[in-house]
Amino acid sequence: MQDPGARNDHPAFDIHALVFDVFGTLVDWRTSVAREVTRLLGPGVDALAFADAWRAEYQPSMEAVRSGALPFSKLDVLHRLNLDRVLDRLGLGSSVDETTRVELNLAWHRLDAWPDVAEGLARLRTRYRVAPCSNGNVALMVDLARRNGLVWDAILGAEFARDYKPKPVVYLSAADAFACAPGAVMMVAAHSSDLAAAARAGLRTAFVGRPDEHGPGCGEAAASVPVDVSVGSLMELAEVLGCGETAGGA
Template sequence: MTPDEIDALTFDVFGTVVDWRGGIIRDGTALGAKHGLAVDWGHFADAWRGLYQPLLGSVRDGRRPWVPLDQLHREGLLQVLAQFGIHGLDEAEIADFVRVWHRLDPWPDAVAALTRLKRRYVLATLSNGNVRLTVNMAKRAGLPWDAVLGAEVAHAYKPMPEAYLATARLLDVPPGRCLMVAAHYSDLVAACGQGFRTCYVWRRAEYGTGEKHDLPDDHGLDLVVEDFGELADRLGV
């Protein structure tokens, strides 16, 4: 793959562009201090994120109608609050904690490198995040998207094919001229299956100090980079 074979870069967001775990720990710690809660917020964040795919699966397999990710995050939060024995939060506090996903911090390299990439390429989200969530996050963090697309626009959660195909279609770019950028191998495999080019980003701190093991030695991806700065370098911008 050469840089001139690509017209658009499409990005997974949670974990790839922003630090979901650190954001939950940050807001959970503040909530815990307010209420005197003794909680391991890292474990809490992992438990909440652990419900992500099961809740998405209930929509993907047709057991329930389409709902935006904010609703699924709320359902997951209520389960994890009960799991950790956290009671007594009022509705405003629960609603605010759900919206932690709207105010996640970008990885340190993200904004500057995306700004470089934007000079040459169309940049779009291809995320399971709903539109308002992704817009709020971008405004807070200064993420320079050209378009906010993905699951809610397609009414299909990744890795359903339509999430990828609808994004390429709305950008008016053939899938083969879209580079899917993600920190999760399974996302890239699904995108590749729809004709996208692929770039894996090593977000080694996504799960705190735990090692990431989801990229096999024999992967067949177009690019593997340490961060977005290296991606911009590799694409010559």
């Protein structure tokens, strides 16, 4: 689904590294969190609604850090604060003990990747250095990688930059970690706002459609901002960027 409006005059763009948004772009946070909610809180809780309510606290909690109202805190810490708020708001605060809360907060470490991700990332890595550029903390990113068989050359993003996207330092620190100028790095994401911020910081951009991220037909199927590449999967991105098959590929 290469977008005819995307700026892809040369397939390699003279880039040397790819950095990736993770939640929604690489992993299906919504149904994965809902699965864990059902496992730990039981079938009487609307698990998808719970996942949506928890995710809705994501940006406001990070904004407290971005604005300076809260010192930098890892996403695991913010997720736990948000979890407690949601439990209280839904009237579940008194019925969920500390052990269950700790285990439920680890739901974000057990998210499942979209089907194209492991193979697509492996193909992209045959030509480019790759790393997450996520708001997730390092331990969270490591656990997701191990769960889903993802191989990174580094783990970058918010904890490395000590701030949260879309602050420019998050994108620029990722480029600097690879000793690259911003224009030699491509940000890959399923969210137009993330890509717009990366482009303002000087990075190249690739949009990956995830139309079901927030439920069937409730994600971004097409970018709403100018991007360099627009694709429907990481496998398609590998084709556009001229990446060969992996050693075990067909």
